[in-house]
Amino acid sequence: MKLNTQSFALNLKHNKRAITIFPQLLILVFIVLLSDVTNAQSDSAVFAWPEGKRAAVSLSFDDARESQVISGTPLLDQYGVKATFYVVPSTMEKQLDGWKKAVTNGHEIGNHTLTHPCTGNFSWSRNNALEDYTLKQIRNELKECNKRIRELLNVKAEVFAYPCGQKFVGKGINTKSYVPLVADMFIAGRGWMDEAANDPVYCNFAQLTAIEMDGKDFDQILPLLEEAKKTGQWLVLAGHEMGEPGFQTTRLVMLKNLMEYAKDPSNGIWIKPVGTVAKYLKEHKK
Ligand SMILES: [Zn+2]
Numbered sequence: 001m002k003l004n005t006q007s008f009a010l011n012l013k014h015n016k017r018a019i020t021i022f023p024q025l026l027i028l029v030f031i032v033l034l035s036d037v038t039n040a041q042s043d044s045a046v047f048a049w050p051e052g053k054r055a056a057v058s059l060s061f062d063d064a065r066e067s068q069v070i071s072g073t074p075l076l077d078q079y080g081v082k083a084t085f086y087v088v089p090s091t092m093e094k095q096l097d098g099w100k101k102a103v104t105n106g107h108e109i110g111n112h113t114l115t116h117p118c119t120g121n122f123s124w125s126r127n128n129a130l131e132d133y134t135l136k137q138i139r140n141e142l143k144e145c146n147k148r149i150r151e152l153l154n155v156k157a158e159v160f161a162y163p164c165g166q167k168f169v170g171k172g173i174n175t176k177s178y179v180p181l182v183a184d185m186f187i188a189g190r191g192w193m194d195e196a197a198n199d200p201v202y203c204n205f206a207q208l209t210a211i212e213m214d215g216k217d218f219d220q221i222l223p224l225l226e227e228a229k230k231t232g233q234w235l236v237l238a239g240h241e242m243g244e245p246g247f248q249t250t251r252l253v254m255l256k257n258l259m260e261y262a263k264d265p266s267n268g269i270w271i272k273p274v275g276t277v278a279k280y281l282k283e284h285k286k
Pocket of ligand 1: 062063112116162163164
């Protein structure tokens with residue numbers, strides 16, 4: 001009887017321990033489950049692009065260089081790929097028919113200011129330096145450029161690219177960012193010579209990053225595409241002339257390879273103009 005009492009007491013002790021251990025076990029199981037869910041979420045954190053695509057790519061070209069509509073858009077049109085062209089109207093006028101055709105074929109026209117002001121550290125911009133601008137002046141440039149684009153092409157420019165990728169006016173303590181102005185006037189503002197692609201959920205539309213594609217072969221672009229696919233990013237590529245290898249020139253051979261890659265459904269690339277992607281994100285990223 002004594003033994004029985006002892007074994008009862010022992011059982012009770014074990015049960016008590018089991019009762020105190022049980023909630024701890026529950027917490028542990030909960031933590032393990034939660035970390036599994038978190039891992040699954042970070043694995044699937046890749047943004048849901050349309051049509052099950054894994055990344056977005058925008059091709060963009062600046063300054064309305066003549067080669068863009070002489071040899072660039074005909075190649076893009078062969079592949080049915082639409083790009084964004086950030087134009088300076090006075091340069092655009094040199095090939096106006098080509099630009100009209102580009103618009104008819106679905107390419108996007110963006111604003112790149114009226115006179116392309118950059119820092120006066122560039123000797124060619126010393127007499128039209130951002131350091132000497134005010135916010136009022138730059139706003140006027142942007143407005144006038146939009147007006148000119150409408151007159152020449154009957155298009156409303158909804159996107160903008162900062163000349164030289166520079167986003168300021170003034171000097172010293174009077175330096176001001178004109179990013180808020182761009183945010184107010186356009187659905188997207190694109191930089192230049194950045195190092196990262198855009199995170200579709202996080203990105204600031206008025207300061208989209210762009211990676212240079214001038215002077216590059218496809219094997220230099222491919223790692224950027226692969227990285228964008230892995231992380232679900234939006235890669236905006238930026239270039240100038242379009243043709244054979246040369247100064248500030250996006251190589252047509254590279255573009256051909258890039259478009260073939262993007263057209264292969266197994267690569268899951270959504271290749272669209274900047275404005276199209278920006279609008280999609282603004283609608284879907286909430
Ligand atoms: Zn430019």
